[in-house]
Amino acid sequence: MSEVLVLIDHADGEVKKPTYELLTIAKRLGEPSAVFIGSGDHGAGVAEKVKKYGAEKVYVVDDAQIKGYLVAPKAEALQQLVEKTSPAAVLIPSTIEGKEVAGRLAIKIGSGLITDAVDVDGEGVTTQSVFAGSYTVTAKVTTGTPVITVKPNSATPEEAEGAAAVEEFAATVSESAKKAQIVASQPRKSSGRPELTEAAIVVAGGRGTGGDFEPVEKLADSLGAAVGASRAAVDSGWIAHSFQIGQTGKTVSPQLYVAAGISGAIQHRAGMQTSKTIVAVNKDEEAPIFELVDFGVVGDLKTVLPAAADKVTERKG
Ligand SMILES: Cc1cc2nc3c(=O)[nH]c(=O)nc-3n(C[C@H](O)[C@H](O)[C@H](O)COP(=O)(O)OP(=O)(O)OC[C@H]3O[C@@H](n4cnc5c(N)ncnc54)[C@H](O)[C@@H]3O)c2cc1C
Structure with a gap:
C-alpha cells in the first residue's frame, strides 16, 4: 500500500x-x-x-x-x-x-x-x-x-x-x-477559547447584539466554543476583524454554528454554511438565516442566549 x-x-x-x-x-x-x-x-x-x-x-x-x-x-x-x-x-x-x-x-x-x-x-x-x-x-x-x-x-x-x-x-x-525571514513575532493574548477556524462549536453575533457581545461570549464559554461575528458587528467596531466570518472574513465549518442576531446575508453564509448543524436566534421570524438552519429560535438573543448558557452549565454540573 x-x-x-x-x-x-x-x-x-x-x-x-x-x-x-x-x-x-x-x-x-x-x-x-x-x-x-x-x-x-x-x-x-x-x-x-x-x-x-x-x-x-x-x-x-x-x-x-x-x-x-x-x-x-x-x-x-x-x-x-x-x-x-x-x-x-x-x-x-x-x-x-x-x-x-x-x-x-x-x-x-x-x-x-x-x-x-x-x-x-x-x-x-x-x-x-x-x-x-x-x-x-x-x-x-x-x-x-x-x-x-x-x-x-x-x-x-x-x-x-x-x-x-x-x-x-x-x-x-x-x-x-x-529569502524571506521572520525577524520577530509576538504571541496573541490568549482568550482561552478555541481558534475560530478550528473550533468544533462557534457562537457568532451580529448587528442584533447591539454591540453587547456578553450573551454571545457567555454561551460560547458554556459550550467551550469560539466566538465569531458578522461584518456588520465588525464594521461597527464592536469586535475585531479577526472574528469576522464570511466572504471577506474567515470560513468556518464547525459541528455546531450558532448565529445570534445575524440576518443571514449571502456574504455571511459563504463563511459558515458548510457547518454541520446550524442554529439561529433572531427576533425576526422572516430573517433569511432561518432558510438554512437546523433549529431556529425566534426571540431576543439577550434572553435566549443567557438562558441556553445556564441550561448548558446546569447539564454539565
Ligand atoms: C463585498 C461584500 C463582502 C461582505 N462580506 C461579509 C462577510 O465576510 N461577512 C459578513 O457577515 N457580511 C459580509 N458582508 C455584509 C453582508 O452583506 C451583511 O451586511 C452583513 O452580514 C449583515 O450583518 P448582520 O446579519 O449582523 O446584520 P443585519 O443584516 O442588520 O441583521 C441583524 C439581524 O439581527 C436581528 N436582531 C436584531 N436585534 C435582535 C435581538 N435583540 N435578538 C435577536 N435578533 C435580533 C434582526 O432581526 C436582523 O435579522 C459583505 C458585503 C459585501 C457587499
Whole structure:
C-alpha cells in the first residue's frame, strides 16, 4: 500500500486537531505517514500523538536551519519527501500557510492541486463548497501526485494504533528558499477559547447584539466554543476583524454554528454554511438565516442566549 503524506499542523510541537482529521482521511487512501517540520526535540512527543491516529511512519524534519524562513523551505522539504516516498497523495491542512506550501509543492512536483476540500473519498475524489457555498463540486487530481488541502472539521478523527516509526529526514534547503525571514513575532493574548477556524462549536453575533457581545461570549464559554461575528458587528467596531466570518472574513465549518442576531446575508453564509448543524436566534421570524438552519429560535438573543448558557452549565454540573 502506498504512503500518504500528511503535513502535521502544530505550534511548537503541540499537534493541532486538523492533523488527526487528515490522518483519518489518509487511511482511506493508503498508509498514513505524518511529516513533522519543527524542532527535532519535539519529534518523539509528536510521534506518540500521531501514533494514536494511525500514523505508520513519522518523518521528522528538524527545522533548526530553516526556522523563521516562512513557507518556501517547507515546500522544498515536502518535495524531497515526495521524491523519496512516491506517495499516493499529500494532505495538508487548509490554513493560509498550508495552502501556500501546497501551491508551491504542486508546482515543484508538477502535480495537480485541490484546495479547501471538505471531504476526500478512498478514490481521491474531493468535495469542495464553492461560490459562496452555492455549489458543491467534486474533483480529482489527474496529473502527478495529488496535493490536497483539507479544511478543518472535514472528518471526525478516528483513533487507530499506528507504528509511528520515526525517521529523521535531512532536507536540503536552497538559498533561494531562504529569502524571506521572520525577524520577530509576538504571541496573541490568549482568550482561552478555541481558534475560530478550528473550533468544533462557534457562537457568532451580529448587528442584533447591539454591540453587547456578553450573551454571545457567555454561551460560547458554556459550550467551550469560539466566538465569531458578522461584518456588520465588525464594521461597527464592536469586535475585531479577526472574528469576522464570511466572504471577506474567515470560513468556518464547525459541528455546531450558532448565529445570534445575524440576518443571514449571502456574504455571511459563504463563511459558515458548510457547518454541520446550524442554529439561529433572531427576533425576526422572516430573517433569511432561518432558510438554512437546523433549529431556529425566534426571540431576543439577550434572553435566549443567557438562558441556553445556564441550561448548558446546569447539564454539565
Ligand atoms: C463585498 C461584500 C463582502 C461582505 N462580506 C461579509 C462577510 O465576510 N461577512 C459578513 O457577515 N457580511 C459580509 N458582508 C455584509 C453582508 O452583506 C451583511 O451586511 C452583513 O452580514 C449583515 O450583518 P448582520 O446579519 O449582523 O446584520 P443585519 O443584516 O442588520 O441583521 C441583524 C439581524 O439581527 C436581528 N436582531 C436584531 N436585534 C435582535 C435581538 N435583540 N435578538 C435577536 N435578533 C435580533 C434582526 O432581526 C436582523 O435579522 C459583505 C458585503 C459585501 C457587499
